[in-house]
Amino acid sequence: MIKPKHPIKTYIVSTAIITTLAFTPGLSENVSAKANVNSSGTGSSIEASESTLLNNGDRGGAVKSVQSELASQDYYTYNLDGIYGSITKEAVEDFQSDHGLAVDGIAGPKTKEALSSSATEPEVETETQTETMTLSSTSGDAASDSDFVATAQSLVGESYTSGGETPSEGFDSSGFINYVFEQNGTDLSRTHAQMWASDGEKVDSPSVGDVVFFEETYTSGPSHSGVYIGNDKMIHAGTEATGVEVTDLNIDYWENRYIGAKSFD
CATH class of the missing domain: 1.10.101.10 (PGBD-like superfamily/PGBD)
Structure with a gap:
């Protein structure tokens, strides 16, 4: 490496530049502002604001x-x-x-x-809402025809808790299914994958009280399920934000992940 001929002079000039940057209004503000932009240039790697375009890497x-x-x-x-x-x-x-x-x-x-x-938009029933994959063919029965559905309906509004299996502690998605059927004398495997592989009988289309299964929700393979209540709807333990809720199965998210239904009567 070639050494500078005037190291002391170089040091003095560098120090002057740094001092000028530190005390120049606006310039130092620009430098600090750019420190909040993530590598993709789309938002803050620390915390994004409500006005930010939110994309991969943002948080808060x-x-x-x-x-x-x-x-x-x-x-x-x-x-x-x-x-x-x-x-x-x-x-x-x-x-x-x-x-x-x-x-x-x-x-x-x-x-x-x-x-x-x-x-905030009210849900409006349309003719197309009752025509989705194989979910609608046996949805004519009233929800009250199933003890499983009655139990599931009584739990709507309960909280979601990872690993939860009871109303007092909250439910995760498979814990909710286990509890509903246990209350009606039916013991099931603990996980969605085990239930799908080993319990009950697969049916071509779900009837009221059957369990509908989904894959690739948070991991590969069967990973979520809900109690079918007719009219292309299910009751399931959704998220911490929703808890146990009634959900429309016509939404693309569920249609794209639906793998079938099983009867546990």
Whole structure:
């Protein structure tokens, strides 16, 4: 390496530049502001604000707010962790596709506005809502015809807790199914994958009181299920934000992950 001929002079000039940067109004503010931009240039790696375009790598209360609105409309079924990762991006893309928005996985102003307005829109039954895959063919029975459904309905509003199996501690999704059927004298395997592989009988289309199964929700293979109550709806333990709730199965998120139904009578 070639050494500078005037090291003392170089040191003095460098020190002067650093001092000038530190005391120049606006310049130091620009430098510090850029420290909040993540590697993709789309948002803050520390915490995104409500006005930020939210994308991969963002985190904080603004992201958690979007996750909560997605969860309330059954596009997001995971913990509200405030981290904008691939799962949140996929949920945003599903929502955008369903609502005629540009599908880019970015929660910008139009997507946020659509999320807020969709959350307050009343549900309107349409003819197409009763024509979905194989879920609708045996949905004519009233929900009260099933003891399983009656038990599930009595639990709507209970909290979601990872590993939970009772109303007092809350339910996770498979714990909820176990509890409903246990209360009616039927013991099931603890996990969705085990229930799908070993318990009950598979049916071509679900009847009231059957269990509908889904895959690839938070892990590969069968990973979620709910009690079918007719009219293309199920009761399930959703997320920490929703708890035990009634969900419409016509939503793309569930249609795309549906793998079948089983009867546990």
